[in-house]
Amino acid sequence: MTLALEVTALRKSFGGVAVTQNIHLAVQPGERRLIIGPNGAGKTTLFNQIAGEIQPDSGSIKVFGHDLTNKPAHVRPHFGLSRTYQIINLFNHDTVLHNVALALLGISARRFNPFRPLRHTDPVYAQARSILDSVGLTDSAQRPVGQMSYGEQRRLEIGVAMSQSPKLLLLDEPLAGLSKDERKLVSDLINQLPRTTAIVMIEHDMDVALAFAEKISLLQYGSLIVEGDRDTVVNHPRTREVYLGH
Helix, strand or coil: CCCEEEEEEEEEEEEEEEEEEEEEECCCCCCCCCEEEECCCCHHHHHHHHHHCCCCEEEEEEEEEEEEECHHHHHHHCCCCCECCCCCCCHHHHHEHHHHHHHHHHHCCHHHHHCCCCCCCCCHHHHHHHHHHHCCHHCCCCCCCCCCCCCHHHHHHHHHHCCCCEEEEEEEECCCCCCHHHHHHHHHHHCCCCCCEEEEEEEECHHHHHCCCCCCEEECCCCEEEEEEHHHCCCCCCHHHHHHHH
């Protein structure tokens, strides 16, 4: 079976500091993978390389058998890759609905026709409304993003990412900064995402993360030091030493 994500011997340094050291990662289609590690372990830098926002020094990145190592970030969604960010990355002064519509246009052939106006009667808006319904934001369609709560923006960001029908979704700390009630809403949303999409998630809320994960990879100083199923990783002495603190 072709892997959803295959990272091989990935290395990246900034100056003399190695932030990704010979990482190998294999994620199955539909898998729920959790990436954990202390602050500075290289988790987001790994995501940035997979997404094409940072070029690795060496190694390779394949998504469903396609070598994306040297392809720019804007091309990777066309191979089924989408992501969210540790710091929310939306158009705050634009409406919720238009944010989703723009994401849909990003993978549409219509993006090559800038002279065709985008009207609210356009089918892309009907599709965008359907996506907002799936993340519980139908009533907020015409609100500026900047007027939404942080938890609502997190749900919108996931909706934007899923609007491109990804086969591989990278979630970078989707629960960070949320209240208890907001964490429940966002974690329920993540758990309801279709199994046609493999999910790799960085998260520090261990109660939610461990319930989500089928396999866990632990990073420290840019190296993958423990990997396996939940029980294997949680009970591993290196995990207790460098991450769980006991």
